[in-house]
Amino acid sequence: xxxxxxxxxxxxxxxxxxxxxxxxxxxxxxxxxxxxxxxxxxxxxxxxxxxxxxxxxxxxxxxxxxxxxxxxxxxxxxxxxxxxxxxxxxxxxxxxxxxxxxxxxxxxxxxxxx
Amino acid sequence: xxxxxxxxxxxxxxxxxxxxxxxxxxxxxxxxxxxxxxxxxxxxxxxxxxxxxxxxxxxxxxxxxxxxxxxxxxxxxxxxxxxxxxxxxxxxxxxxxxxxxxxxxxxxxxxx
Numbered sequence: 001x002x003x004x005x006x007x008x009x010x011x012x013x014x015x016x017x018x019x020x021x022x023x024x025x026x027x028x029x030x031x032x033x034x035x036x037x038x039x040x041x042x043x044x045x046x047x048x049x050x051x052x053x054x055x056x057x058x059x060x061x062x063x064x065x066x067x068x069x070x071x072x073x074x075x076x077x078x079x080x081x082x083x084x085x086x087x088x089x090x091x092x093x094x095x096x097x098x099x100x101x102x103x104x105x106x107x108x109x110x111x112x113x114x
Numbered sequence: 115x116x117x118x119x120x121x122x123x124x125x126x127x128x129x130x131x132x133x134x135x136x137x138x139x140x141x142x143x144x145x146x147x148x149x150x151x152x153x154x155x156x157x158x159x160x161x162x163x164x165x166x167x168x169x170x171x172x173x174x175x176x177x178x179x180x181x182x183x184x185x186x187x188x189x190x191x192x193x194x195x196x197x198x199x200x201x202x203x204x205x206x207x208x209x210x211x212x213x214x215x216x217x218x219x220x221x222x223x224x225x226x
Contacts, residue, residue, distance in 0.1 A: 004156070033213065040123070042202065042218035043157070050213075058213070090156050094214075102147070103204070103214055105156025 002026055006091050006106035013081045013113045021076040021109050023091030030096035032074035033058075033103065034066060036087040043090065049074055050096055081113045117141055118205055118217035126223040130192055135220040137203030138185045145206040146179050146186040147214065150199045157202055193224045 007022045035043040045058030047066040089109045094101040149157035163179035176189040204214040
């Protein structure tokens, strides 16, 4: 059981380049999330998807777009990368409709924008 | 706005010592979760507390949810080097649109 899988694990981009971070879960969860983690800032929610076909902004959505491709996959796109987007990005999933549900995280994508 | 404040931000102790980390908020949450994150990995859930005043124990770890469901604490007894990691609290809100809000974390180092 793979859980939550993120690709790529590492990426270096030049300012202005675009890229898509991939995330897939095999736990049949309805909800999926994208967080970024920066030193001293904890995990901040970028976007989330409560169910297939819906997406909502989180705390720090500017500069990002998301696509809930199907129930399994939730991608994060940077259209024009900026150095401020250098961070570790985590995808997570959880079961909707279950109160106090546990979030399962991928191993992260370490992104550097130069 | 950081809804969950964790303290201390950093903690370095010797093996065998006890410690407590805190998670405080001015908001009420339906649940409070504690996660532990090791370097290069994603956070992993340790415990969920849902009832005001609830206390849960996980081996040497004791978790408490405040009576008003606004704060929580994690106490570790006789810390070991394997306890080293980033401890994150997360507050849960919402029903069908459920999402978690995380604190900034407490980075714990237990020295042999």
